[in-house]
Amino acid sequence: MDLRYSPAEQEFRSELRDWLTRTLPTVPPKPNANDWAARRDYDTGWQRMLHDAGYAGINWPKEYGGRGATPTEQLIFLEESERAGAPYVGVNFVGLLHAGPTLIAEGSDEQRAAHLPSILRGEQVWCQGFSEPDAGSDLASLRTRAVRDGDHYVVNGRKLWTSYAPIADYCELLVRTDPDATKHKGITWLILPMNTPGIDIRPLPTVLGSTEFSEVYLDDVRVPVSNRVGEENDGWRVTMVTLSFERGTAWVDQIVDSQRLASDLVAIARKVTRHGASAWDDRGLRRDVAHLAAEFDALWALTKRGVSEAQATGVPGVGASVLKLRLTEARQRLMDLAARVLDRAALSRTDIAGLPGGEFVEERINSLSYTIAAGTSQIQRNIVGERILGLPRER
């Protein structure tokens, strides 16, 4: 058990740090959250900078244009980027972290050539067409139908929670090609160009008031059979192989960010007066903040354990569900604690009363989604109970 970094890892870190120090001042100001065209430019512009510096596709294999970094280097990359305040992956998320890895694993040479270099250069944005109104946690029950018509599939249905749909070039689309097979067996994975006729995108405002998600209606949308990834009816397996790209680093930015926010909260508590004393004099508050700090430190250690497992065995260990469960709930508690310190200032989503509280208030709303997205906490507990502890399945 060793938490120290090797000389090569330290070298990687210091080169990256130098590059970030030089490069971040040249990044344009962050655009308005609901200006999607500007957000696309901003996020893909950053991706282009990463690409030109050799940091694009940090975990992608070299033969597909990635850096082929080790899981530990990937951890360092994400940690340093977060600490330096670098832009997030943003609209490049689906392409870089899901569709791209799927094409690497299962795509044809033509499909790889058409998409992978463009994704890495920030020239191609993807969205995800998986969930549906009646297929959420039970994703495999999806009903969007694709019927073969010559060398095309004709797709009809409705997708939900599709981030970046209005500005995406392609969609990774799961469709039902065999309605008679058992639910996991009749699914196919398609590359859907978003300029295909018959696609109707309707924004679905979130509790933040932002237009993060869309509903995507598909009405007789014709997709060439050559856009199919993997075999017909084998789409569920194709979807699952991407999980092997997960190397235990999915939550690095949030953990590092949570540690920073905990420190920021202490600074606010020292500044705020409650009942004639500094809020930080409140023992209960101090203990609660410390408890959360302990959890974030432990989650950081758990991340390093998962990365070490990925480095040793190629796949992260059992930590992924543990991490997701505890981090998302701890993050929500941190925001509630911040609201306790901010008191009435927690009613404003922008900074008020001279306190830097807006970030906490905004994240208090946003963090409601964390225990739902990417497998609800209830599904995560089922996974722990069934796959790790071996308890009987629900059905």
Add this chain to the structure above:
Amino acid sequence: MHFLPTDEQRELQQGVRELLADRFPLDRLPQGFDSAAWRALDETGVFGLRTELDLGLAEAVLVFEELGRAAVPGPLVATFLAGDRADGPVALVEADQTPLLVAHLDIATAALVLDSDVRLAPTPTGRPVDEPIDPLSPLHELDAVPAGEVLADLDVTRTRLEGAVLTGALQVGLAARLTQLSVGYAGEREQFGRSIGGFQAVKHICADMFVRAELARVAVHAAAVTLDALDDEAPRLVHGAKLLADEAAVTNGRAAVQVHGGMGFTWEVPVHYFLKRAWLHATEFGTADDHAEALAELL
């Protein structure tokens, strides 16, 4: 960075687990302190990991997790900390505690006194507590903190941190064993025509137990490795680790009773020994509140 136990560390941990499965199985637990098992642990080098085997806290926490998993009764941590300065079990006296209760004084050959310094004292006498909460950890109440010989080579701050992380490792072992016992029971026990572990209401209790134990374990490991490296981050990580380990053991104890239902409230099922031990350890080398406040000072 390679934050996984090495092959040697795994073998060490596995060896202790097997030794305990053989010499101190669960059905021996109700008989309390077992001098033969203690000697076997001593001969294996459990208390001399540092002094005899030249190993660090990284190895010690793996071994202590196993001691916790088997709920081995006895003053394990103080005996380890005293190292080769004493023979036999060494009781722990924490001078700042009230009431001044000392566990395992009855079988101790000496006492390690944590005060403004670290001292080794002859076994003091005290009044036995009639009904200690952990039936396997007899308690005596002292009227005064024993004097004893100052161990000048032991830094008291460092010793307290080491004691906290080792006690945290015991708690992790208890928490993990409680999870294992509960999962076993939930998989066997049938109600409404199916095993109760298939119900989400029960399954999710077990999942949370596992999650608590895993998070506490990794916190204890990080704290131990960081202490070994004499890293400035060590105090912060130790405070966090003891806090999370106490919480994992105590909360898992309650959860285990709940999963075992009515049987969990009986002496028939061993769960109560684990919970009561967790309550004892939660008062040793600083409570969760003490560690939370100490951590807050570092934020």
